[in-house]
Every structure is written in structure tokens, then in C-alpha cells.
Amino acid sequence: MKIILREDVEKLGKAGEVVKVKDGFGRNYLIPRKLAVLANVRNMKALDHDxxxxxxRAKKTLKTAEATAATLxxxxxxxxAKVGEEGKLFGAITSRDIVEALGKAGVTVDRKAIQLADPIKQVGDYKVKIRVATDVLPEISVSVVPEA
Incomplete structure (x- = not known):
């Protein structure tokens, strides 16, 4: 099935592109969530207009994403964090903990935007990437220290 994307969809395409997807994905996920419309003649003409x-909208989104990236x-x-022997943590620092700390610092970020491969389980300094927009990935420094 050919569809026209109305919003950027990760690993599929950007808004305004015509892509081919499996019928079920388009019919059950993309179209009901208004992320895409069917690529028929009427919608193709409307796409040229839109x-x-x-x-x-993409330029405006990119500007706000770059401003957020500069802040981050x-x-x-x-x-x-509570620490045991050899600097190992009791538990782990996850993306949820990072979101809470960013909230206290005055920056709101979605938990899913944090690019943390594995939870942090050691004391130390880490660089964590945060996906603000499709191509904007600022890094923040996270220091995990023993609790006093």
C-alpha cells in the first residue's frame, strides 16, 4: 500500500514523502493515528498544496529543537546513589531517573527521548544522548556519585 506521511515517522520517512508499507501497518497504525493518508489522486494533489x-512546520520544529539542544x-x-563495594550501585540509574533530574534542573524531556543503551550500574561520569528531533542529538554529562 502506498501512503503519504503527514508526520515524521522514525525509520520510515519524513512528512510529505510517499512510501510503500504493508497493508496492515498502514491501515491499523499509521492512518488511524493520522500519521499518514492513502496515496490516491486526490490526496496527491492536496500534498502538492500542503x-x-x-x-x-519542519523549519519551526527544527529551530525549537536546536534551542532545546543548546539548553540541554x-x-x-x-x-x-546508594553504593556497595567497588563502586557498584544498589539498583541502577535509568532513563526515568535522568528525566526526574532534568525536571528538577528546569528542562522537560520525554523519557523515550533518552538514548541510554543500558542502565548505569557504576559510579562515574557518563555522556547520555537525548533525541530532541530526528537529526538533533545533544549530549548531557551525568555524574553518578555515592550518596552521603
Whole structure:
């Protein structure tokens, strides 16, 4: 099935692109969530008309994402945690803990935007990437220290 994307969909395409997807994915996921419309003649003509709107919205989104990225790159978090022998943590520091610390620092970020491969289980300094937009990935520094 050919569809026209109305929003950017990760690993599929950007808004305004015509892509081919499996019928079930398009019919059951993309179209009901208004992420895409069917690529018929009427919608293709409407796409030509809406392209300018999509480009304007993408530019505005990119500007806000870059501003957020600049704010995030200046943030440095210090997370105290209970520590056992050899600097190992009791438990782990997860993306949820990082989101809470960022919230206390005055920056709101979605938990799913944090690119943390594995939970942090050792004391130390770490660089954590945060996906603000499709191509914008600022890094924040996270220091895990023993709790006093």
C-alpha cells in the first residue's frame, strides 16, 4: 500500500514523502493515528498544496529543537546513589531517573527521548544522548556519585 506521511515517522520517512508499507501497518497504525493518508489522486494533489505548510512546520520544529539542544548541552547532572563495594550501585540509574533530574534542573524531556543503551550500574561520569528531533542529538554529562 502506498501512503503519504503527514508526520515524521522514525525509520520510515519524513512528512510529505510517499512510501510503500504493508497493508496492515498502514491501515491499523499509521492512518488511524493520522500519521499518514492513502496515496490516491486526490490526496496527491492536496500534498502538492500542503508541501509549503509541511516545510514551514519542519523549519519551526527544527529551530525549537536546536534551542532545546543548546539548553540541554549546558546541563550537567549529578545523581547521588546508594553504593556497595567497588563502586557498584544498589539498583541502577535509568532513563526515568535522568528525566526526574532534568525536571528538577528546569528542562522537560520525554523519557523515550533518552538514548541510554543500558542502565548505569557504576559510579562515574557518563555522556547520555537525548533525541530532541530526528537529526538533533545533544549530549548531557551525568555524574553518578555515592550518596552521603
Amino acid at each position: 508541501r509549503r505548510t509541511i516545510e514551514t 548541552s549546558a546541563v550537567s547532572l549529578i545523581l547521588p
